[in-house]
Amino acid sequence: MSAPTANTPVIPASATDAALTPPLRERAGDFWFVLRRNPTAMIGLLMIAVVILSAIFAPWIAPYPANQIDFAVVSQPPSRAHLFGTDQFGQDIFSRILFGARIDLLIALSAVVISLLVGSIYGAVSGYVGGLTDEVAMRIMDILQGFPRFIFAMGIAYALGPGIQTVVIATAVLNIPGYARLMRSSMLSAKTSQYAMAAKAIGANHRAILFQHLVPNCLIPIFVISTMQFGWAILEAAGLSFIGLGVETSRAEWGAMIQLGFQDFLQGHWWMYTFPGLAIAWTVLGFNLLGDGLQDVLDPRRR
Amino acid sequence: MTTNDLQTHIQDAEQHRAPMLEVRELETQFFTRKGVARVLDKLSFDIGKGEIVGLVGESGSGKSVTGFSIVNLIKSPGKIVAGEILFEGRDLTKSTEDQMREIRGKSIAMIFQNPRGSLNPVLSVGDQLCQVLKYRQGMSKEQAKRRAIELLTLVHIPEPERRLKAYPHQLSGGMAQRVMIAMAISCGPELLIADEPTTGLDVTIEYQIIQLLKEMRDLTGTSVIVITHDLNMAAEVCDRIMVMYAGKVVEQAPVDQFFSRPSHPYTLGLLASRPSLHGSAEIPTIPGNVPDLIHRPSGCSFHPRCRWATAECSATEPEPQTIGPHHTASCHHLEEVQRDIAAAR
Numbered sequence: 001m002s003a004p005t006a007n008t009p010v011i012p013a014s015a016t017d018a019a020l021t022p023p024l025r026e027r028a029g030d031f032w033f034v035l036r037r038n039p040t041a042m043i044g045l046l047m048i049a050v051v052i053l054s055a056i057f058a059p060w061i062a063p064y065p066a067n068q069i070d071f072a073v074v075s076q077p078p079s080r081a082h083l084f085g086t087d088q089f090g091q092d093i094f095s096r097i098l099f100g101a102r103i104d105l106l107i108a109l110s111a112v113v114i115s116l117l118v119g120s121i122y123g124a125v126s127g128y129v130g131g132l133t134d135e136v137a138m139r140i141m142d143i144l145q146g147f148p149r150f151i152f153a154m155g156i157a158y159a160l161g162p163g164i165q166t167v168v169i170a171t172a173v174l175n176i177p178g179y180a181r182l183m184r185s186s187m188l189s190a191k192t193s194q195y196a197m198a199a200k201a202i203g204a205n206h207r208a209i210l211f212q213h214l215v216p217n218c219l220i221p222i223f224v225i226s227t228m229q230f231g232w233a234i235l236e237a238a239g240l241s242f243i244g245l246g247v248e249t250s251r252a253e254w255g256a257m258i259q260l261g262f263q264d265f266l267q268g269h270w271w272m273y274t275f276p277g278l279a280i281a282w283t284v285l286g287f288n289l290l291g292d293g294l295q296d297v298l299d300p301r302r303r
Numbered sequence: 304m305t306t307n308d309l310q311t312h313i314q315d316a317e318q319h320r321a322p323m324l325e326v327r328e329l330e331t332q333f334f335t336r337k338g339v340a341r342v343l344d345k346l347s348f349d350i351g352k353g354e355i356v357g358l359v360g361e362s363g364s365g366k367s368v369t370g371f372s373i374v375n376l377i378k379s380p381g382k383i384v385a386g387e388i389l390f391e392g393r394d395l396t397k398s399t400e401d402q403m404r405e406i407r408g409k410s411i412a413m414i415f416q417n418p419r420g421s422l423n424p425v426l427s428v429g430d431q432l433c434q435v436l437k438y439r440q441g442m443s444k445e446q447a448k449r450r451a452i453e454l455l456t457l458v459h460i461p462e463p464e465r466r467l468k469a470y471p472h473q474l475s476g477g478m479a480q481r482v483m484i485a486m487a488i489s490c491g492p493e494l495l496i497a498d499e500p501t502t503g504l505d506v507t508i509e510y511q512i513i514q515l516l517k518e519m520r521d522l523t524g525t526s527v528i529v530i531t532h533d534l535n536m537a538a539e540v541c542d543r544i545m546v547m548y549a550g551k552v553v554e555q556a557p558v559d560q561f562f563s564r565p566s567h568p569y570t571l572g573l574l575a576s577r578p579s580l581h582g583s584a585e586i587p588t589i590p591g592n593v594p595d596l597i598h599r600p601s602g603c604s605f606h607p608r609c610r611w612a613t614a615e616c617s618a619t620e621p622e623p624q625t626i627g628p629h630h631t632a633s634c635h636h637l638e639e640v641q642r643d644i645a646a647a648r
């Protein structure tokens with residue numbers, strides 16, 4: 001070691017100073033270790049894993065292609081041949097739900113990434129700069145949030161015309177203000193925290209404080225919220241498709257499938273909308289459970 | 304020249320190392336809704352190179368505000384309204400924020416009252432320590448890590464490699480304080496301001512931290528300002544003690560002088576209210592409270608609580624009177640006070 005410290009007889013710190021918690025694992029292992037002991041997160045993770053696996057392996061596990069029209073078997077109730085029944089075109093609903101996971105996950109992922117990037121950069125700048133900039137930036141978000149959420153999404157979707165991109169953009173815009181606010185408030189509380197001040201007092205510069213202290217503190221809540229947003233994005237996207245402003249009913253997408261099934265509501269063809277509905281509920285629940293669990297897992301203070 | 308004179312002279316030369324920090328008539332005020340709180344009131348003092356100076360006083364006397372003022376981190380509604388802080392001849396009150404950023408850490412570093420709160424809860428100790436080294440010293444990741452381990456070893460943290468991965472909540476108060484000290488000295492500051500470095504620690508740990516501060520001084524020649532209300536600790540670690548009352552230094556003396564010939568009535572009060580090891584049943588306290596800083600008492604700020612106070616005290620502010628080498632006290636009635644002490648003995 002470098003310095004001659006032998007000149008003063010200091011009692012070794014280990015003698016009295018309290019010890020650490022037992023062996024520190026590597027960070028990734030550590031994370032997995034804590035996650036495994038959190039039942040909420042684990043159940044959520046398993047539920048999502050089911051959805052992701054069916055999206056990936058749909059072509060191999062689905063008994064029928066997604067869009068195989070067969071007029072011999074229209075509107076069949078669940079049976080051995082068609083586990084969840086068939087729709088008005090004789091398409092197998094079970095297969096379409098498996099394939100539908102692809103579109104729905106893709107829409108949710110794109111929407112979350114876009115709103116996350118735009119919203120959190122917007123909020124971070126607003127919170128860090130502060131003052132008048134912050135004031136104006138937040139009033140703009142107020143205006144966006146002033147509209148009822150879904151009506152606002154409908155407006156956007158109506159203006160852009162139906163399609164997958166429309167759903168992505170509408171869902172993303174809907175979620176930008178939430179991210180912006182969250183990032184701004186994390187930024188504000190981190191900015192005025194003692195550790196930011198203490199870092200300053202020992203010479204940290206703007207860049208160091210921003211990237212080493214403030215951003216990591218904001219990332220945990222953002223990450224947790226995103227997990228939950230993922231579920232809500234699926235719900236919102238499906239909602240748009242359901243009212244006919246989103247994905248076309250010819251595609252195997254859960255919202256569009258419910259919309260198609262609902263056309264037969266009076267005939268009592270319950271399987272047409274119930275199973276896609278359950279798929280949505282399953283996925284939303286999975287992401288919410290995982291989000292809840294992550295909140296405990298990611299915060300080192302709560303471990 | 305008599306031997307005695309010579310002794311004084313040598314002592315003089317030794318202790319009067321050129322001041323590296325000169326605080327001159329500093330006034331820091333807080334513009335609150337109730338009015339202007341004049342927290343630092345024409346505060347003046349010097350800190351020499353390699354000196355450990357204790358800043359003592361009751362809660363609310365402005366000790367922390369003094370520290371924050373020196374590193375220019377007084378936040379709104381507070382403001383330095385007058386005075387100079389000369390650091391190596393340069394007035395810090397006139398420095399820009401960019402210049403101050405250069406000075407903080409490299410020249411002056413301050414550690415705060417509560418070490419745990421000073422560490423970011425979501426970053427590991429190693430991340431926080433390496434970050435300072437990377438940004439300030441331009442070290443590579445590898446270099447920073449090696450240096451971080453050296454620093455932790457320097458502050459006597461056992462198994463430093465392992466501790467690098469620890470999070471602040473996994474550290475004891477003493478460990479957290481060692482980490483803060485390691486961080487503060489990482490850029491080799493010439494002046495370290497330690498705000499109550501041992502508050503909340505038990506006696507053994509307190510002793511270790513004190514030793515550590517001394518050791519750092521001996522090793523690097525850093526000057527240290529130790530803010531504390533613990534006179535026993537000040538006696539242990541300091542070369543010199545400054546007593547602060549209502550934003551002013553009312554008495555300052557080399558440590559032996561301070562305890563052998565305390566002169567200011569407030570100092571006497573502080574010494575009397577010191578919890579002694581022999582455990583006297585009741586601790587005499589100074590009557591009254593720290594004054595309202597918005598409506599400060601006229602004349603000597605201490606007069607409403609002082610048993611020697613006369614009309615003169617409420618009329619004019621006392622100037623510092625020289626009592627011995629580097630020993631001054633600001634009081635109108637130093638002779639009476641000394642006479643009464645002698646009589647009481």
Ligand SMILES: Nc1ncnc2c1ncn2[C@@H]1O[C@H](COP(=O)(O)OP(=O)(O)OP(=O)(O)O)[C@@H](O)[C@H]1O
Pocket residue numbers: 333335340342360361362363364365366367368369379380381532596
């Ligand atoms: N942000 C603020 N706004 C208004 N007044 C303040 C502010 N910060 C400090 N003060 C005032 O400054 C005075 C001195 O505070 P300071 O924190 O320096 O005391 P201290 O001597 O460090 O006390 P302690 O021993 O409790 O730490 C207090 O009376 C306090 O009311």
Ligand SMILES: [Mg+2]
Pocket residue numbers: 366367368416498
């Ligand atoms: Mg204080």
